[in-house]
Amino acid sequence: MTAPRLNAALLPSLKPGIRRPGYDRAALGIGIVHLGLGAFHRAHQAVYTEERLEAGETGWGISGLSLRSPAVRDALAPQDGLYTVLTRAPGGDEARIIGSVVEALTVPEQPELALRRLAAPRTRIISLTVTEKAYCRDANGALDESHSDIRADLAGGGFPRSVPGLLAAALRARADSGAGGVTLMTCDNLPDNGGTLARVLGRFVALRDPGLAGWMAEHVSFPATMVDRIVPATTEAEREAIAALGYTDAWPVVAEPFSQWVVEDRFVNGRPRWEAAGALMVGDVHAYELMKLRCLNGAHSSLAYLGAVAGIPTVSEAMAEPLLAAFLQKLWTQDVIPTLPPVPGIDLPGYTAQLEDRFRNPAIRHRLLQIAMDGSQKLPQRLLRPAAERLAQGAVPAAIALAVAAWMRFLLGEDETGGTHAIDDPMGTKLAEVARGAGRDADALSAALFALPEVFDPSLAADAGFRAAVRDALATLLRDGVRPALRAALA
Template sequence: MTASSPRLSAASLGSLPAGPRRPGYDRAAQGIGIVHLGLGAFHRAHQAVYTEERLEAGESGWGICGLSLRSPAVRDALAPQDGLYTVLTRGPGGDEARIIGSVLEALTVPEQPDLALARLADPATRIIGLTVTEKAYCRDSGGALDEQHPDIRHDLEGQGTPRSVPGLLAAALRRRAETGAGAVTLMTCDNLPDNGRTLERVLRRFVELRDPSLAGWMAENVSFPATMVDRIVPATTDADRAAIAALGYQDAWPIVAEPFSQWVIEDRFVNGRPRWEEAGALMVQDVHAYELMKLRCLNGAHSSLAYLGGLAGIGTVSEAMAEPLLADFLKRLWAEDVIPTLPPVPGIDLPGYTAQLEERFRNPAIRHRLLQIAMDGSQKLPQRLLRPAADRLAQGVVPKRIALAVAAWMLFLLGEDETGGSHRIDDPMGEVLSATARGAGRDATALSDALFAMPEVFEPALAAHQGFRAAVREALALLLRDGVRGALRASLAA
């Protein structure tokens, strides 16, 4: 990074070196029509890029205000850049840089609560989007609102700035109702089963408890479309920032992404939307089949790689796919345990889809860290691996490949890999999971029994299934005795 290298901003945009594609429309003439909760890397590499395409095509009034719910880090990086940032698309053939301008404003809710709430309740805001991760929905083990969650209890008392997503949304809807701000679409883009209905369920329950008079207004003025989103977006590194500096300018928080991108959206918008379909999104009446396909095929495979590869001391997805045993394991996982649980997906050949996933996972230009994927396992495993396991059991088949992945997660909770390295359990239940695993120790029966007894992770019917319990216990014994590669050989030989 040279001292003369300009910082990306609206003022410097015209003088930057040639190379990166940059916004070709008048950003100053754009209004904010979308407020997005969770201004993380994925949103900026995905929905913000689709929106950028529509602004480039001449649509107006759909600029984005991004709200960070906790840390000011993203706001602090983007505010001096006037919301501009670079998406660096990395494929086997090289990099392609594009400066994105659709994010017009970045705020942090705890530090700017009044302005954040004003944006959410502004009549110009017609869509509120979310990419806040599974844990931010404050659900209990049954998928309902966790009424004992500390943030929910705080927000139900109604004192101070809302701390939870349901609390913040309810406050925004109340203000919209009181001021006549008009209808709004709440569009979640998180990896949750039936994500639109999930958001609607937890928010309606919060409103019933906190502000029941708002329920009627919501029924007339709020919609909750489900979506499926797909693009691999690893965490930004200093090497990525250096790659931008080599282009001749500074970007405090560029985003790296693979070339592939997919967005399937239920067309249920109550107050207009950009024509995202003209940017490549697929507008459908029912997203369920697409969502299930992605959660189980892509996300389930990612979690399996994260725990098996993480235990083996492997760092990234592409490095894991370079291990023939892991690559072969994924093929068996898809073919035997996952695809048989999926309904037909319009326009999709499922074996072809998983073959494409394998190719994407092998992309050496995308350094997607396994420890990043391993985060929040207690929230991710139920929909990614445990529900397909239950479906396969209902079909009369014990899913042996899923059992091995679940066993790897259990062993991963001890915080050590086979090379002598250690890792932190980054999970909302991290302390109790770690304590439970350490208390059971490296004994397959004790460790599996202790974790199966946690209804926050394992539904009682699945935990009670003796065939699945036995398969997980046997896989765990293999991992403890023969290591990851030995257990994979045994699994592939079965």
């Protein structure tokens, strides 16, 4: 017999060990509209908000907007917006039903309703987890005015296609209606993410609706944030684990026990007391952001490319390889930590030791190919900027060079076991063409990729020491394989 589908009516009959909302969801008001209703938001910010709803702050229900696919809406709507966070630790699983997502909408199918939510007076925070590529930035972090969606939105004549276009339309509607100020809070892994959003959106507004700029300056804030929780893609194994608890959830999310959220406390129209739920509200996020982007995300990308080329499927399995675990230690101690400023309240060697334990969690099957996505967007902030800083300090970042070489090798689309993989990247077609053209020639392949200013800052690409380190590591990867290349790097 199929287990009953999760919904509000089912909550009282669930097993006692399953935590569920203890407040009246019917009494919630929508105070947050979130763009990008994916797994990460539902396992992270929505959980912090859930804690505040439980504490009686009932004005902060979330309206979740999916920007492309109706899949999340179709999964959550029959469940009254409820879903399960399945926390997986070596000692066992813990299931919690989250009720903070009041509704799930799909922007292409419900554009006018989505815009009304964004422009409603009671919406005081618009948050985002839309991935790096959705900000439509160029290689310098400015608005990519050649992006097809940006060109279409600047031309007008239809509903916005881009995130900057949608936000500008929402702010114009708020300004015209007197809806009041709003905080735009990005939770994506971008350097200075709040400043990046402000810069991209500000330029879009200057081009499309310059009269809105003055209202924005007075009524909109862009706090920076740092978010951290490992949230792998949901698989049938998680759905089966939920079914074993006695109910069906079309789209649960799975997460590690650890969660961290650092938020610049700069809100123009109020916010939940997230600090009471464990968030750290600070005056400056920069040091925390660099720590996470370079220590965690940089290590993840390094593992992803080296591990995927070696034919290893997940992070925990990669960490079971002694050479890869030792490589991360070298990456952190020699190439990353020397580029970081002091982080208030954080011991950096202790932080990386904690990261290693988290990566080893066998209950979390975080696929390396998932982490490897969008490398052209991720590598500059995670690995290439710290590489440039180490060069400026007079050191050649050899561990980063090997990780970059592994990305180049990954672009050939095949691993050492004979398996193949797609290049899932906004530049995927171009990157695959470059790799095919160069083939397994380390000189040709590295030179062709270094010539892409969308990925490599020209000053870094021109550094002879870094180019040589990457080229030599790539040659070893192509000739001998990942494990010999790791041994050479660790020698």
